Amino acid sequence: MSKANTVNERRRARVxxxxxxxxxxxxxxxxxxxxxxxYAQVIDDKAGNTLAAASSLEKTLRESLKTGADTAAASAIGKLIAERALAAGITSVVFDRGSFLYHGRVKALAEAAREGGLEF
Structure with a gap:
């Protein structure tokens, strides 16, 4: 295992x-x-299932977005996951950034989800 993978795994575990x-x-x-x-998922860890999910691979988003790898795509995913979570009756979540820094696309997704009505 490379050193970069080890650092990312430790950061993910710490978060x-x-x-x-x-x-x-x-x-x-x-x-x-x-x-x-x-990609974004709302996960219930106690039951072990996914309550809502959204990604830049979805057909409707692929047609409307220039690419899935920019902040515009991330904010669109954030709004979509907030909409789907609210439809599932979820208003408050805890944000898991994984091993990624809270910057750029991850930050854009989080801010769009907050604007969409999720609280965290």
């Missing part, structure tokens, strides 16, 4: 530990980004 302490039964808004796309 996950702090999220579990602060969750208080709230679902987790998990964000994953790659070089070409961004």
């Amino acid at each position: 996950r530990r702090s999220i579990q302490k602060a969750a208080n039964g709230r679902p987790r808004l998990s964000v994953h980004r790659t070089s070409q796309h961004i």
Whole structure:
């Protein structure tokens, strides 16, 4: 395993530990980004299932977005995940950025989700 993978795994574990302490039964808004796309899921860790999901791979978004790898795509995913979570009856979540820094696309997704009505 390379040193970069080890650092990312340690950061992910550190973030996950702090999220579990602060969750208080709230679902987790998990964000994953790659070089070409961004994904978001609202996960109930107690039941172990996904309550809402959105990604830049969805057909309606692929047609309307220039690319899935910019802040415009991230904000569109943030609004969509907030809309789907509210439709599922979820208003408050805890934000899980994974091993990614709260900057750029991850920050744009989080801010759009807040504007869409999610509280975290």
